[in-house]
Amino acid sequence: MKLAATIKKDILILLRDRVGLLLMFLMPLFLVLIVTSIQSSTFDIVGKNRISVLICNKDTGRLSKDFVHALDTSGMFKLTYIGTTVTSQQITEEIRSKDYVAGVLIENGFSGQLQAAAKQTSGKALQSFGLEGDTTTASMPVGENTLNLYYNPVIQQSLKLSVKGVLNSAVQIIQSRETLKDLYFSINEAPMPDSLQNEMLRNNANIKEIQVGTGNEKIVLNASQHNVPAWTIFAMFFVVMSLGSNIVKEKSSGSFIRLKTLPTNYFVALLSKQITYLAVTFLQAFIIFFTGIYLFPLIGLPALQLPQDIIGLIIVTLISGWCAVSYALCVGVFAQTQEQANGFGAVSIVILSILGGLMIPSFIMPESFKPLMAISPLHWCLQAYYGLFLEGGTLRDVGINILSLIIITFTLQAIVLLELKRKKLI
Amino acid sequence: MNVPAIKIEHLGFSYDRQGGKIFSDFSLQVNTGERFGLFGPNGAGKTTLMSLMTGLLPFNEGNIEIAGYSIKNNNKTVKQYFGFVPQDFSFYEELTPAENLEFFGAWYEMDKKEIKTRSEELFNILQLDTVKNNQVKKFSGGMKRKVNLAIGVLHKPGILFLDEPTVGVDVQTRYEIINYLKLLNTNGTTLIYTSHQLSEAEALCNKIALIHHGKIIAFDSLDKLLEEHKQEGLEGLFIHLTGKPFDEA
Numbered sequence: 077m078k079l080a081a082t083i084k085k086d087i088l089i090l091l092r093d094r095v096g097l098l099l100m101f102l103m104p105l106f107l108v109l110i111v112t113s114i115q116s117s118t119f120d121i122v123g124k125n126r127i128s129v130l131i132c133n134k135d136t137g138r139l140s141k142d143f144v145h146a147l148d149t150s151g152m153f154k155l156t157y158i159g160t161t162v163t164s165q166q167i168t169e170e171i172r173s174k175d176y177v178a179g180v181l182i183e184n185g186f187s188g189q190l191q192a193a194a195k196q197t198s199g200k201a202l203q204s205f206g207l208e209g210d211t212t213t214a215s216m217p218v219g220e221n222t223l224n225l226y227y228n229p230v231i232q233q234s235l236k237l238s239v240k241g242v243l244n245s246a247v248q249i250i251q252s253r254e255t256l257k258d259l260y261f262s263i264n265e266a267p268m269p270d271s272l273q274n275e276m277l278r279n280n281a282n283i284k285e286i287q288v289g290t291g292n293e294k295i296v297l298n299a300s301q302h303n304v305p306a307w308t309i310f311a312m313f314f315v316v317m318s319l320g321s322n323i324v325k326e327k328s329s330g331s332f333i334r335l336k337t338l339p340t341n342y343f344v345a346l347l348s349k350q351i352t353y354l355a356v357t358f359l360q361a362f363i364i365f366f367t368g369i370y371l372f373p374l375i376g377l378p379a380l381q382l383p384q385d386i387i388g389l390i391i392v393t394l395i396s397g398w399c400a401v402s403y404a405l406c407v408g409v410f411a412q413t414q415e416q417a418n419g420f421g422a423v424s425i426v427i428l429s430i431l432g433g434l435m436i437p438s439f440i441m442p443e444s445f446k447p448l449m450a451i452s453p454l455h456w457c458l459q460a461y462y463g464l465f466l467e468g469g470t471l472r473d474v475g476i477n478i479l480s481l482i483i484i485t486f487t488l489q490a491i492v493l494l495e496l497k498r499k500k501l502i
Numbered sequence: 503m504n505v506p507a508i509k510i511e512h513l514g515f516s517y518d519r520q521g522g523k524i525f526s527d528f529s530l531q532v533n534t535g536e537r538f539g540l541f542g543p544n545g546a547g548k549t550t551l552m553s554l555m556t557g558l559l560p561f562n563e564g565n566i567e568i569a570g571y572s573i574k575n576n577n578k579t580v581k582q583y584f585g586f587v588p589q590d591f592s593f594y595e596e597l598t599p600a601e602n603l604e605f606f607g608a609w610y611e612m613d614k615k616e617i618k619t620r621s622e623e624l625f626n627i628l629q630l631d632t633v634k635n636n637q638v639k640k641f642s643g644g645m646k647r648k649v650n651l652a653i654g655v656l657h658k659p660g661i662l663f664l665d666e667p668t669v670g671v672d673v674q675t676r677y678e679i680i681n682y683l684k685l686l687n688t689n690g691t692t693l694i695y696t697s698h699q700l701s702e703a704e705a706l707c708n709k710i711a712l713i714h715h716g717k718i719i720a721f722d723s724l725d726k727l728l729e730e731h732k733q734e735g736l737e738g739l740f741i742h743l744t745g746k747p748f749d750e751a
Contacts, residue, residue: 081608089596092637330590334653337556339581340609500560 078340082348089322090352096318100356101363104311108304108364109375116299116377126154127239130170130179134160135222137187139250146246147180153242164224171226178239179226186222190247194254201255202262223247253277295468298378304368305461306434309454311364312357312397313428316404316421319353323408324417342501346492350401357397383464388471392464392478396457399481402488403453409495428452456480505570507661507692508532508555514563515554524550525716528564532694532709534660537687539707539724540696541736546713548696549589552665555694556586569660582611585659589666591646592653595639599630599649602638603656610657617656624652627682644675651679655686662686664695668702680706700736712740719743 090096129147133140148155158170164181171179225243227236256276260268295301326332326345335342368380383389404421411417429435431445432454441449449455460477463469471478496502513528524547532538540548553559555566557573557580566573568580586592593602600621607617625631628648633641638649651667664683668676676699683706687693697703703710704724712720720727720743724736733739 077613078608078611081605085594085597085601085605088601089594092596330588330592331594333558333588333590334586334592334606335609336558337581337584337586338606338609339578339611344609 078344079348079351082344083351086348086352090318090356093318100311100315100318101360104307104314104360104364105367107311108307108367109377111307112299112303112368112372112377115303127152127177127235128175129153129155129239130158130167130174130176130226131155131182132158132160132162132167132179133182134184135182135186136184137191139187139190139254140182142250142253143182143186143246146249147242150242150246152238167226171228175228177228177231177235180243181224181226183222183224189222190251191254194251194258197251197255198258198262201259207262249277295381295466296378297466300368300372300378300380301465304364304380305465306458308361308364309396309400309432309457309461310425310429310434311360312400312457313403313425313454314422315353315356315360315400316407316425317418318356319349319401319404320408320411320417320421321414323349323405324411324414327408328413336501342496346405346496350398350405353401353404354394354397357400358393361393361397381465384468385464385470388469388474389464391471392457392460392474395478395481395485396453396460399453399457399485399488402485402492405492406488409492425454429454431455433458450480451484453481453484456484504534506531506567507534507536507569508538508694509567509570510555510564511566512564513554513561513566515550515559515561523716525554528716528718530711530718530721532692534569534692535687535690537684537693537706537708538695539703539710540694540713541700541703541710541740542713547716548713549665551713552663552694552696556584556663557581582657583659584661584663585654585657587651587654587662587664587667589669591650593638593649596637598635598637599625599652600634602649602653606653607656612657620656620658621652624656627685628652629678644671647671647675647679651682655691659691661692661694664693664697666697667695668697668699676702700740704736710736712743714744 131144131147133144144155147153156176158167162170167179167181170176223243225240227239253273256273257268260266260272323346326335335345365380365382369382370379373379407417407421407424411420429452431448432438432452433441433449434454438446438449438455456477460474460481463474463477467473493502508531510528510530513525514523515525515528516523528551540551542548550559554561555568555573557577569583571580571583573580594605597605603621603624604614604617607620612620621634625634628651630645630648630652633645638646641649647668647670654664655662662683667683668679671679680702683693683695693706695703695707707724709723710720710727711718720731720739722730727739728734731739731742733742
């Protein structure tokens, strides 16, 4: 009766706090939507969203055209051509002002240099076979820079390396083709047939992609699958803003004075808040997952695919929610003012989410920070969700994460109880 | 023999160990059925004494009994027996009066039916019927005072502590509240009352204690004290006993 009445009171107060409801339900939805949209664009970079690259071809030879064609057909770039009379300075300004990711300047002599290099290689090969080969150098010495890559300083190192890798690959294909053609001509005194050329250059070692997971189900990895679980956890822990300040508000209000004179233990009030806010976190997760499944496809984002183990998902969500609520209780019990609860609550959740791998993948985190991951409850929540959402695992597969979460939750609860006992509130 | 409503014996209390004592060897007895007024200037110790009697503040020296039960050893029994109307608004402004009473009634361990019946009775007496389902935050100060009072008397307490129950309200509401308190007393509730409103105290209390620097400087029925010190009102009595006006003492 007491607990039911207290839960009813807490729910009514929550429902009448429209700003609080917006913060708890609408803001996380926006967050998930925005982050997923942005990351989806990154995921699709090799698909529909190509990297914008500026091309300036000052070379008049055949091979530079083949090179540009190879870049165009790589599927990674959206090429924009610029006149051949531009200077290096103009290319730099063009990249900066029009937000190109990179620019490629092919100097005059590029084709000649590649042809020379190919001739040298084929000549050496022929000599090694005991045949007569031409090893003379061409007009442009091999090793001279005839290919320049300009890049926007805002792009990440990994993206720059990807672009450079594609350029190298294109150069290597063209040079190999020229070498083969030279060799063929030297031996057969006739041009190499296109069909043979293509067959010799075809990549016969196809790369088979194997997604590492624990389940049998094939899960399509996309931005939704990565971001929805991660930002759901963030939203759950952000109840600290509402619950933490709610506890402080109650402690500093007149109603708390009256509660202390009533024949009921304050523990009932805290138990009620836990149950109410656990329901809130569960509802948050439900709404965010529902949005991921049904709303995302309508706005062009990949649909969220729920794990096969739905019971496991419910249990992980409930335990994550309970841990989030316990953390908020802890902040609320110790904070003296609402400003303290809100300020510390918000900043600490951001720090714990960074440590937990929500904002920066944990595998790229510096070694010295890795032990700190273990103290972040968000890390264990994320690992449990990823085990279900990305690896297709079941509850059993994420058992260690659940155990860690339970240990952290019990520790937080114990801290809350000890502090209440110290303040003679229970 | 009647058990006293309140019995304080040799009470000693200070807010911190280094600080001076607010009360030292303080004793007081309030009999059942009295309308007892506790008066004194700011800092005299009225609210502290009220907090000690209601268990809000712990004490180390002496003993306080409520209806024969020591508040140290019978916390729950004692809390069940008294009601408290603090000076601050002690309810949830986001809720309606009906919702507030439903919640606090449950915490007083009343059953649902009892809460509903008693709530309707109180809304009727305190003229809150028409606003019982409106959020309290939209109420005037006077209406909030009535809600504050309704929660304190919801479980029909044997003793009711009132800390400045009419502060900030208009004359009409004050009159209604004082009348209701007298009605409660007629029905057997002992009132322990503190206020700055000396005229109100004269109208309500049949026994008073004047406190000055943590000591009782006068204790008797108001009529007897006025007669004994040849004064016409509490204000004059206070000046006569302390040599200073009530607000400056």
